[in-house]
Amino acid sequence: MNAAVRIERESGVAVIVIDSPPVNATSHAVRQGLLEAVTGVDGDARVRAAVLVGAGRTFVAGADIREFDRPLAEPQMPQVIAAIVGAAKPFVAALHGAALGGGFELALACDARLAAPGTKVGLPEVTLGMIPGAGGTQHLPRLVGVARAIEIVTSGRRIDAAEALALGLVDRVVADDLRSAAVSHALALQGRKRRLRELPLPEEDAAAVEAATQAARERPGPGVREAIEAVMRAATMPYAEALASEREVFQRLRESPEAAELRRRFFAERSARKARNVGDDHAPG
Numbered sequence: 001m002n003a004a005v006r007i008e009r010e011s012g013v014a015v016i017v018i019d020s021p022p023v024n025a026t027s028h029a030v031r032q033g034l035l036e037a038v039t040g041v042d043g044d045a046r047v048r049a050a051v052l053v054g055a056g057r058t059f060v061a062g063a064d065i066r067e068f069d070r071p072l073a074e075p076q077m078p079q080v081i082a083a084i085v086g087a088a089k090p091f092v093a094a095l096h097g098a099a100l101g102g103g104f105e106l107a108l109a110c111d112a113r114l115a116a117p118g119t120k121v122g123l124p125e126v127t128l129g130m131i132p133g134a135g136g137t138q139h140l141p142r143l144v145g146v147a148r149a150i151e152i153v154t155s156g157r158r159i160d161a162a163e164a165l166a167l168g169l170v171d172r173v174v175a176d177d178l179r180s181a182a183v184s185h186a187l188a189l190q191g192r193k194r195r196l197r198e199l200p201l202p203e204e205d206a207a208a209v210e211a212a213t214q215a216a217r218e219r220p221g222p223g224v225r226e227a228i229e230a231v232m233r234a235a236t237m238p239y240a241e242a243l244a245s246e247r248e249v250f251q252r253l254r255e256s257p258e259a260a261e262l263r264r265r266f267f268a269e270r271s272a273r274k275a276r277n278v279g280d281d282h283a284p285g
Helices: 028-042 065-069 077-086 102-109 124-128 136-144 146-155 161-167 178-188 206-217 224-236 239-254 257-275
Strands: 005-010 013-018 049-054 091-095 098-100 112-115 120-122
Touching (some): 013 028, 013 178, 028 049, 028 077, 049 102, 049 178, 077 102, 091 102, 091 178, 098 102, 102 120, 102 136, 112 161, 112 178, 120 161, 124 224, 136 146, 136 224, 136 239, 146 206, 146 224, 224 239
Parallel strands (some): 013 049, 049 091, 091 112, 098 120
Antiparallel strands (some): 005 013
16 A cells, blocks of 8 residues: 555444545545555455545545646546446545545545535536546536536535535535544445446436526636536436546646646646745645
């Protein structure tokens, strides 16, 4: 196991701890560690279920966008997501702080999600000129419907724990010991999987989808139109094909001059905040 990810055991549950300060971003080391942990846990007869937790002040606050200016090293996030979704054993995400971008996609790959009060979830990739690239546009609509998914993805907004619970993005908000609650929840699943890819899309009025689409088209940003189309593919294409299309669009937009400029601005603004002694609490994407 690498230094960024470790496994701790509790009552037959493997607790996979992501420990990569300051915000547990999905760097290459984290991706590699997660893939090794997930495959190892799934093949371990002593383990009944697994829990994903973040060490420190947050779950996973996004991607390490410093990697976006060069080809991404393997494994990439879709491989990690596929390993969790395809695992025979149930995985529970225990969320605190922020679960944004790839961090939220990681949580959506799990069979259940618990959150501490104050947790923020979301898919803010459009703010960096991209779209979610590891299943976000396909898993989210299966929980909240196409119209609401379009609004969430194209706005890039952060959703607090209370709203996330109301929308069904998390299964419980836990006020006390989040890790212990997640372990108990994992055991209570009794080996049952709840893969979002297998859920039907919620029924919704076509007019609501059209209204959400029209409202989203008014939002600025080079990734907005592509994000709308990616979410819509959840209703028009088989899961595997839509997932592959999502990743192709993500990679194309990531390499675009517009996204590169938005990343440059992000780092400039973060440097300015640090100069003013204001903490940087997330890494979008």
